[in-house]
Amino acid sequence: MADTYAKLIFIPAPGVGHIMSTVEIAKLLVSRDQRLSITVLVIKPPSVDSGTAINVYIESLAKNTIDHISFIQLPQDEISLIHDPKDLMSFFNVFIPSHCKYVRNIVADMTSQPDSGRIAGFVIDMFCTCMIDVANEFNVPTYVFFTSNAAFLGFNFYIQTLSDVMKKDIIEIKNSDTEISVPSFVKPLPTKLFWDLVHTREGLDFVLRSFRKLRGVKGIMVNTFLELETHAIESLSDDINIPQVYPVGPILNLEGGPSVKKPFDDYIIRWLDSQPPSSIVFLCFGSLGSFDEAQVKEIARGLEHSGHGFLWSLRRPPSDDQKSIFPSDYVDPRVVLPEGFLERTAGIGKVIGWAPQTAVLAHQAVGGFVSHCGWNSLLESLWFGVPSATWPMYAEQQMNAFEMVVDLGLAVEIKLDYRKDVFTSKDYNTVGVVTSEEIGSGIRRLMEDNDVRKRVKEMSAKGRSGVVDGGSSYASVGLLIQDFLNR
Template sequence: MTNTVAELVFIPAPGLGHIMSTIEIAKLFVNRDQRLSITVLVIKPPRSGSGSNITTYIDSLAKNNINHISFIELPQDEIIPRPDSKGPLASFNEFIKSHSKHVRNIVADMISKPGSSRVAGFVVDMFCTCMIDVANEFNVPTYVFFTSNAAFLGFKLYIQTLCDDQSQDIVQLSHSDTETPVPAFVKPVPTKVFPTVVQTRETLEFVLSSARRLREVKAIIVNSFLELETHAIHVLSSDNTVPLVYPVGPILNLEGGSGGGKSSDDDVIKWLDNQPPSSVVFLCFGSMGSFEAVQVKEIAHALEQSGHRFMWSLCRPPSDETTKVTRDYEDPKEVLPEGFLERTEGIGKVIGWAPQVAVLAHHAVGGFVSHCGWNSLLESLWFGVPVATWPMYAEQQINAFEMVVELGLAVEIKLDYKKDLFNPMTKTVIVTTEEIESGIRRLMEDESVRAEVKKMSEKCRSTVVEGGSSYATFGSLIQDLIGNIS
């Protein structure tokens, strides 16, 4: 076996999707080139309970021996940074920053060991750009792993340009009912799909600061691929104010994460085994996706009236506003319309946490009502399952717009639905039974969208194998990294 010559330091953000994507790209690196070894520095989420999915997953990492990849859990300070007066995002940024001293100590230790391989670079999550300062102290280049898509990267950088170079009032713009030409999109972007983070001065400052830091790094690794986001990737690559962009996706965990447990997973798959091919619509809204009782009832009525078979991952809103993570209902009857479970028995199944990858991979699933998290959208494309969009938070409205309007790879239930994670008192619009039913019917019956998704699924799978564009780009990225120590 070739000796390791280059060490990479990975720093993922403390979110399940972010950590899992980081582990998958780390595996890709060491499988593609045995000269690389990776140390993943794990930041545990603040105040996460011992039973949470993310804690379970983090704990499992240390037990899983992966060749050339080691995990170090960073100590968490006794005093968690107090909520920042500038809001929860600034507070989160301070929380990440508070781990800098631990990262500094570990890297200093790695470098000082006799015979150790050279540190070729930091690969930091898009939410951990404060670690650029630590990399700079060691004169080591930083690469950002951007776990979202190229179009959103372009949007974020353009918002910063509008603000810094053209003195545009972004908050005012985001509240206007208009469209804005954004270079990374072919079609003008409606301001109604701008993320909530650009709608207030406090959260906008976080976005601008993050975008400015992105411009400082050596390169940005994007979890997307050329065949999917051709226009956005070309725009970013031809802009000399943007660092090198490496689209190397889709990077997916196709084994699924820790969650519901073996017996509940078996029950889900067994039920799907008894359904006809492509007949089931799957509804799942991510680890932070939940609805109040009034909205749950509208979804239930829509499912019943559509007549389509369904599997619905129904979760209770979080009791703890700090973690924002949902829980399963002990008895979903408490929130569903009376008699709903009895009337839909045989054609519908209501579950709690869903083994999403296993469900999307199943031949019985013909459509996916999704919150449009980027990992979920990539999984749906991989398995060729069309999506009906119901975005909730973060950049999901932009993702929904891209999939429906820009690329024609999804149908719309909503593009501009927003659930404000940072202000739970904000009134959320109720999506009606009629809107949901119409979206479900189009999802399950529109053959043109289904055909486009199947075509993209083939490209999705071929881009990551030898001869594919992401495979080649990944090879260039490795050469770039190893070149740092030559």
């Protein structure tokens, strides 16, 4: 009987967006075919961040009962306990690999059980390529769940080709302040928008090692859909040296995940209930997004100049002496806002701390989204038909913003090249303070450009159609399941 089942080992990276997306794709797979059984091996972030939303979420997983899905929280050793969360390269090169031995032990125990059934594959995050070696030890194929988009996936493979095959110096290219033609992007990509990790030799070395290994995996699931990234997906399919790509998205956690601030949700939603349809611009910059006082004041002035109602998730940056990269909420936001701002905007706007993002985007009063351009956030805004204005901050968000604005015409620009170092205590960004005039102008375009709004609504319908029977992602998931079962 056990042989009729295919067991999968999922290993997400320990980031809230990565884990939530992984859980959602696992739920989708087992709902589509009851012959699949999934064990999610959870790498817990360093203990110094134990109070953050990601750990609240991880702790909740063990309490949830999901048919055919189980969760095992991996132990932490001394490396985990002393790891500095602001040391990004150590996180990738030391912290995550320190968990390989625990994965090896768990899989060995699983395979030694009588009637345990076969393991059809490991499904790993792009930041967990060290786990490919563990899978190989058990003669198990590896698949990747790529939580970002197809254009960015293609960029990384192209960077690896430029370096290894064409013998180009990527750091030199990145510093050239020019544009290069990347096959997965429609328009030439400005080199100043390259993602953070290829800005340094150490980061570049990690990317090159990772994508050399990813060329050998069995398949890559991408959180996107064919109608959204037709060009990028076709460019990946045309390259015979890239594994089979399965567009399976949009994969979304529409419940938003658990939070200690759930009671506050009702207050926000009640306020939105009192606003006219599509009248509110929502500003939210992700789990790591925050600004210094000078930039906060410019945002406030820009909102006043825009003339539009707003809901602003304003977060306090972590202090230099904190062993954390996560912002917190202000006790009183007046300490950083212009004098009298809250009083002047009381009738049209709200300044809040943490926000229930999916619930807000789903609300009919919300007509625009000023976003840091994390891929999950952009997919959520598309799902709900809410156009975005781009204000990227870190990682690959500048490239996401470029694709949405320039390649796809599904967003408007506030900035494409803004970049802030959220992983150290350095207080800098690449473009200086974004002025209130730029912000106000961007918000007006966001709320008043009917062409962008129409395209976003059309893409929303295509995304929703893609995940149901007869849709492109539905078919792609079916092919993937068949591949699991055939093994």
